[in-house]
Amino acid sequence: MTDLSRRALLGAAGIGAVAAGVGGGYALGSSDDPPVKPAEAALPVPFTGRHQAGIVTPAQDRLYLVALDMTSEKRDDLISLLKDWTRAARKLTAGNEIGVYGAVAGSPLGPPEDTGEALGLPPSQLTLTFGFGPSLFEKDGKPRFGLDGRKPEKLTDLPAFSGDQLDPAISHGDLVVQACANDPQVAVHAVRNLVRIAFGRASVRYSQMGFGRTSSTSQAQVTARNMLGFKDGTANIKVEERRSVDEFVWVGPDDGPDWLVDGSYLVTRKINMRIETWDRESLQGQEQIIGRTKGSGGPLSGGDEFATIDLKAKGPDGELAIPEKSHVRLAHPDTNGGVKILRRGYNFVDGSDGLGQLSAGLFFIAYQRDPEQFIRIQKSLAGSQNDLLNEYIVHVSTGVFACPPGVGRTGFVGETLFA
Amino acid sequence: MKSLAALGVVSLALVSLSACASEDAAGSKGLTVEATDSSCKVSKTELDAGPSTFTVTNKGSKVTEFYVYAKGDRIMGEVENIGPGLSRNLVVDLEKGTYEGACKPGMVGDGIRQKLTVTGEAAKKLSDSAELKAAAKSYERYVASQTDALIDKTNEFVAAVKAGEVDEAKKLFPVARTYWERIEPVAEVFGDLDPLTDGREPDAKAEGRDFTGWHRIEKQLWVAGNTDGMGTYADDLLANIKKVVAQAKDQPLTALQLAQGSKGLLDEVATGKITGEEDEFSHTDLWDFKANIEGSQAAIAALRPVLEEQDPDLVALIDQRFKELDAELNQYQDKSTGEWAPYTDLSKAQVKKLSDAVAALSEPISKVASVVASSA
Known part of the structure; x- marks a missing residue:
């Protein structure tokens, strides 16, 4: 059966959703007009491939990430859930309604298969990236889902870092789904429908919305700013840097386990920012803490945003141009044995706290070949004696997940784990 | 407005359409419509009565629409705004008769029309099915047994309240309510009596009426610790x-209402009991919780022969999920006294587990109504 498209990809064409009285919101051009090339931000990103999409895919503008716990202990339920999710993900990422009858064409007496809030919206470069937490493989020392001996050695909860104030309720999870899109409604729609599919097999542990990607993952992207007002991710691994991507992002054949080859490890950290006190810090102070200028994003050792960082450079006063405890220095590969990670974080605002202060920060996301990469960098940064930025930030959640390789035109996400 | 009006027509026409989610069940008729700027080719023009799925593909350069018209251009189904190169599905349930399929390239004019002839048995009306009648009858008997007990226990509760026996009244409150909560969908059919008997204080205030019913007396018993001024409320x-019960006897539920009621009871649990807001003074929510579940189970039991025939997998899943929910819930009942733990004793994690189990059951139960409709 042909999939139900939420909306024509051709810029001028409307949608079938009008059949339900939902307007497309786009004026229809005369059919004599030349076809309009759709904006890239509206296009689909292929769901299939050697690797899962949403990792080296140029970072979209919006995030909705959800972590779930299995409520069933049956292996069949886990496998059927991954199959059902894969089937839905194929449709969602293509901008189609899920199910056979979609949002409005089914029996009027039954609930619609698709929840419908994305009717009329383009695919918006939606990617859905799935990962498995350590607790999926074993809980209380006992293997689950017949996955005895399948847990990657490196998939263990991250060690405690100095200064962490972790809340277990928003940490960990058996399963994770990272939905990224250029339209938040498209990302929310995808997650909502996947959660609905999971009822009875898995339930939501926590979820997080993010906006304003804080990392550029492609040379074609302008570096975005985080909630501190600084450009973030200037020195990130870019998709075009094939060698860095292979060396630092994908699990290789020699790394093991076999089922995870071409996959990656995802680390999540919710980092609350003490926004109001940061805003009272002087410009110079802010720049010294970060190690870059606030305007251009260039390193304090000189040059524009992309100038090579000179960690040895000294200022006219004879002091290190990039302070010893600045964020950039401590996070720099040269400080960490050459280690890099692919960052893919998003800003968040969860409203205000009871005192009228912004509950905001960075939902940090990084992909790496080995969680040790993140651990090494975070050890350099964490603690009141290290990164100067720690006075203004606090890590409140943590998560580590093994993201299986990509899926082909048949099969399902994570299939290699059960082979 | 046209679209909405048309949808209404489709709704009626679709009553006997199965919404089975299995992909294998899709497109039972596999009809295709090839629309271009100047033609409208329907793969088959002689159709069988029942639901038909048209897959409309626009091979032209203009945005098009596809309609199925009955005599006098009554719209039986439509799918609009099919862009060039796109396909859309239209499911429409047609009785014996002649119809017209119409493509409208450019979305204007009367369209390029094609005659469609539908033969065979017209779909039966929902109310005609003997099985469904039997299901409704069976549930009627359940309601009758519950309403008798409801009146008895409410009598006892009212007597205790009027006699000023606070402890006895407190004991009887959740017991009498059990019978009420089991048949809540019946009570809710009679819109104005439900708020008077089971309404919440903030709603009464907002609607400018006196706070009455179960929860008015509950507040007095648990907050004030007496029955002062409760005589009238109890009467x-x-x-x-008694009025609700009498009306229910006059106007029994249909099988479809029954199916919707089984879902409604779980919605009650998910929105009222899980949040602990139903019995906010007595915290006897778990009594109501269990009663809602039992009521939902009774509705499913009445519909079982129909469901078994139409969708045995769905029944199996529902049975399993009921079992899982019961296992989760029953640990909070004292087996010797039959009393349920106060809702406030449950930890957040325990509430989450109950909520998960209710959600797991609610999903398959939400499909029951369309399955019942498809059995007609």
Whole structure:
């Protein structure tokens, strides 16, 4: 059966959703007009491939990430859930309604298969990236889902870092789904429908919305700013840097386990920012803490945003141009044995706290070949004696997940784990 | 407006369409419509009565629409705004007769029309099915047994309240309510009596009426610790409940309402009991919780022969999920006294587990109504 498209990809064409009285919101051009090339931000990103999409895919503008716990202990339920999710993900990422009858064409007496809030919206470069937490493989020392001996050695909860104030309720999870899109409604729609599919097999542990990607993952992207007002991710691994991507992002054949080859490890950290006190810090102070200028994003050792960082450079006063405890220095590969990670974080605002202060920060996301990469960098940064930025930030959640390789035109996400 | 009006027509026409989610069940008729700027080719023009799925593909350069018209251009189904190169599905349930399929390239004019002839048995009306009648009858018997007990227990509760026996009244409150909560969908059919008997204080205030019913007396018993001034409220409660019961006897539920009621009871649990807001003074929510579940189970039991025939997998899943929910819930009942733990004793994690189990059951139960409709 042909999939139900939420909306024509051709810029001028409307949608079938009008059949339900939902307007497309786009004026229809005369059919004599030349076809309009759709904006890239509206296009689909292929769901299939050697690797899962949403990792080296140029970072979209919006995030909705959800972590779930299995409520069933049956292996069949886990496998059927991954199959059902894969089937839905194929449709969602293509901008189609899920199910056979979609949002409005089914029996009027039954609930619609698709929840419908994305009717009329383009695919918006939606990617859905799935990962498995350590607790999926074993809980209380006992293997689950017949996955005895399948847990990657490196998939263990991250060690405690100095200064962490972790809340277990928003940490960990058996399963994770990272939905990224250029339209938040498209990302929310995808997650909502996947959660609905999971009822009875898995339930939501926590979820997080993010906006304003804080990392550029492609040379074609302008570096975005985080909630501190600084450009973030200037020195990130870019998709075009094939060698860095292979060396630092994908699990290789020699790394093991076999089922995870071409996959990656995802680390999540919710980092609350003490926004109001940061805003009272002087410009110079802010720049010294970060190690870059606030305007251009260039390193304090000189040059524009992309100038090579000179960690040895000294200022006219004879002091290190990039302070010893600045964020950039401590996070720099040269400080960490050459280690890099692919960052893919998003800003968040969860409203205000009871005192009228912004509950905001960075939902940090990084992909790496080995969680040790993140651990090494975070050890350099964490603690009141290290990164100067720690006075203004606090890590409140943590998560580590093994993201299986990509899926082909048949099969399902994570299939290699059960082979 | 046209679209909405048309949808209404489709709704009626689709009553006997199965919404089975299995992909294998899709496109039972596999009809295709090839629309271009100047033609409209329907793969088959002689159709069988029942639901038909048209897959409309626009091979032209203009945005098009596809309609199925009955005599006098009554719209039986439509799919609009099919862009060039796109396909859309239209499911429409047609009885014996002649119809017209119409493509409208450019979305204007009367369209390029094609005659469609539908033969065979017209779909039966929902109310005609003997099985469904039997299901409704079976549930009627359940309601009758519950309403008798409801009146008895409410009588006892009212007597205790009027006698000023606070402890006895407190004991009887959740017991009498059990019978009420089991048949809540019946009570809710009679819109104005439900708020009077089972309404919440903030709603009564917002609607500018006196706070009455179960929860008015509950507040007095648990907050004030006496029954002062409760005589009238107790009498009114009993009178209103008798009215509901009498009306229910006059106007039994249909099988479809029954199916919707089984879902409605779980919605009650998910929105009222899980949040602990139903019995906010007595915290006897778990009594109501269990009663809602039992009521939902009774509705499913009445519909079982129909469901078994139409969708045995769905029944199996529902049975399993009921079992899982019961296992989760029953740990909070004292087996010797039959009393349920106060809702406030449950930890957040325990509430989450109950909520997960209710959600797991609610999903398959939400499909029951369309399955019942498809059995007609």
